[in-house]
Amino acid sequence: MVEPRNTEIHAGRRPSSPESLKTGFVLTREFRVPRQVLWSALTDPRKLAIWWGPRGATNPVCELDPRVHGALRIHSQNPDGSIFPVTGTVREVDAPRKFVFVLSVAFPPGVVPFEVLHTLRFDEHGGTTTLTLEAQPLQTTPASLEWIAGADPGWGESLERLAELVQAGPGEAVRARA
Amino acid sequence: MSAATLRTENDRLSSTFSALADPTRRAILARLASGEASVTELAEPFEMSLPAISKHLRVLEGAGLIARRKEAQWRPCRLEARPLKDIAHWTENYRQFWDESFDRLDAYLREVESEAKHHGRTKKH
Structure with missing residues (x-):
């Protein structure tokens, strides 16, 4: 297996120090675009x-209101047909430097969601932007237990949303690669 | 897998996340990685009462992160590796989800850039 680059995973190493037992991970990537461009790609739901999602995933539902307390809802469909739904709330917006949101993540698909705090930082140097994602699991909420019962009806709703999107015209959202 | 089984598994994962959120409990686990220890030994590095340490140990025990031997009179605590492996597995899967998403984001940005260049060349002005 290839060792992931620029990636730090806290949990799971031999717990030789308290720091090595922290949950969550930090992922860092460089993109050769100004941070305003990257900011837009992450916060504009049509671009998102x-x-x-991973290779081959499409997103028939992708809604994001990139303001504090704004809602996020994505239903991602994998090539095998499984759905990975997330819902969330925006916590902090400091355009184009910092974007913080909490997602209820049912991962792997079908399990009770966890709340995961996501912090995205955008640092630009000479036209290249370093994006840092810090993902910190919080814990299962009572609401997430109720969610599991409604997972399947949610997919029916996704298809309706897809139909709406297609009817609305050839927006970028329907160009998601298969 | 039934919804009830999923719920149990996720409750366990959730309680592991909660247990690991506290720095004192992480320090206790790190100490136990080098071998069994009694409550008194575990309390030594902290400015905390034994009842306070015992409370942390109960949380760790509830999350399945430690086990206490019943046969010995001093009931030593030892580390249980399974929940940590579950957490590591979850974390690696979710990290990979984002890593692959960022691959696609990079490809998307390159495509937009090359389209913009192409558009620039074919512009009338």
């Missing part, structure tokens, strides 16, 4: 729908 194009790249969110």
